[in-house]
Amino acid sequence: MTSMEALPAEEPVSDSSFDLQGHVSRAQNDYSEVFALYEDFSRTAESILETCLNNEKIYTHSITSRVKSIESFSKKVGRQSRESPGTPKYSDPLRQITDLAGVRVITYFLSTVRDVERVIRREFEIIERIDKSKLFEKEQRLGYQSFHYLVKLKENRNTLPEYAKFSDLVAEIQVRTILQHAWAEIEHDIQYKATYALPIEIKRRFMALAGLIEIADREFQAIEEKDHELIQAARSSVAQGALGGLEITPDALKAYLDRKYGADGRVSPYTYSWAVDLLNALGFKDLAEVDKAVAGFNDGEISRIVYGSRQGQLSRFEDVLLAALGEQYIEKHLWNRGNEDDWFPAAARVKMEKLRAAGVEVGLRKLPDAG
Template sequence: MSDAVSLEAVQGPDEDEPESGEFDFDSHAALAKDEYEQLYPLYEEFSSAIESIISTCLSNSSISTHSITSRPKAPEGLQRKARKASPENPNSPRYGKPLQEITDLAGVRVITYFLNVVQDVEKVIQEQFEVLERIDKSEAFEKDRRLGYQSLHFLVRLKVNRCALPEYAKFSGLTAEIQVRTILQHAWAEIEHDIQYKAVYALPSQIRRRFMALAGALEIADREFQAIAKQDRQLREAALKSVADDKLTGVEITPDALKAYLDKEFGPDGRMSDYSYSWTVGLLKGLGFIYLNELDEFISEYHHGQVSRALHGSRQGQLTRLEDVLMVAAGNEYKLRHPWNRQDNEWFADLIDRRLEKALEKGYEVGAKKLPDRGRNASDG
């Protein structure tokens, strides 16, 4: 026996080397990381391509979302995952071929405002990609007795016809994970991940009850937000139809309803912004108007175009004409109730006084109408 062999026999194996028969998880994970780093730019492109396809399709279908983001898995994240042991055999890796078996190397996340939009997004995914697997996380959490709030995960590949295009050919055979969840589901997932509570049975009973109650409350909130959105859409559609049919009684003044009314009575004006209509609704509510029939009756005796030319010498924009008619009809009361009538806004009071004086000179009966008695609190009603 040589001296070297004798020395090894005395000292035993090197502590840095795995004992005979033990799997070297660190080397396995490091090798996977090195290989993945070479492919990282490809998966970065692939993630962006999936995001672009989804974004374009949702936009073309007029499906609104909160956000659509993409990312390739970080090499360090892959390394940590590749180092995991198999649940069945602690001396074997969970992923024998990490680059083939880890399926979220490319990831896309779609966050919606409402539950029903999750279904719309799923339909787009089913149409545009080859779906390898659909995972409902709420069902998985119930089965594994883990805390969690529902979301949908899809494992997808590009379809053959898309891979036939030159710009997509390099992504052939690659797999991406797409997560779809509402903004409330996303908030739950982020907070739950930060707290790092996973198993229900591992939690103190008081914490477990609070988690489960919160999950139920968020699910109810998601459904309520969807119901509110549906009712809002129905009310808007009904209001627009009423305006079109000249049935203004009981139609509440909202930005959509006001625009429809003014487009019909004053003529359309594409220069007006959504913000401008919203601000004008606030002004009208502050003046005491709640319903369109009240506004219509108040200004019906005045021709908006003639008033505008009398005060400015030319026909002004749609909303300016409305304010001019309101000012002439209400007179000084319009100035007193206007939100700009403040002590630090003397210029506004002077401006209104000059315009009212000009209206009188042009023969208008200023202040012939009395504003509704609701006053400044009308917006609360």
């Protein structure tokens, strides 16, 4: 059995003498036959989402998929109808239970939730979009927040041989922030373990936390937007040469070095962070002080004197700092452990001797706090 259309029709449900256990058993057998198909479908939906989000550089905390277990499916099929006790809630389980295949996307920021939805709309046919925060009163979910999408593959994918077998299947995609996810998981765990209705005091605490998490999500979003704004402002200042008072951050330093020494795509963000730590250890307070210290030095020439060839951007920058500051650079360097026999001071002094031998005046610049 490879598609939803191949599934047998359920017997009609009409009276209280209905064999509920037999209904569960038949549905379980039917689901067992297509379980592997749904498992494959959930992984495929996850892969489509992950690839598309990565291609657009939309960063998330995690993207995971799962297929509903046969045990969980059987429990759900065994639920009785509220309107007609004794009869099943799901008369046609494989068609009515829509979360057999599932994908969950957890984001860091609220704005990313919107970005993920845009990709879902483009890549899938959305059957239904559910905002769980609008349903919490009816479902007594105590402020649960998440967007759920029931989706199918679009026709353009269904025509491809590798996707054709999924043409009639539905998957549920959940999208929420990491704070919403933590809240929902804890709330679900407490609700699930409870053998009684939760006391009003507990419900009130959950509601209060839901409000705090909403505020926190908004604040994190505001921080992310402000960080982006500051990064753009710093890049603009570097481009204009307005370095006075410009904080030394990894992004600002990269922009400065790209402009001064040429871009180098081999340098990792971590390495720029390390370089910022070094400049802080040396006592520089803004990029104007850094620029003043290295002004007038030919980075390519210094690199060729020290190594015999032109090195990468940050290596050239560090050797210019060594040439400019001399012993001050060695004394305050992050790798100097105060041992004169240590490898770093010895290696740095070998470099200085090469520079002096080539006619470079070493150590003429002073650190900001050295006057």
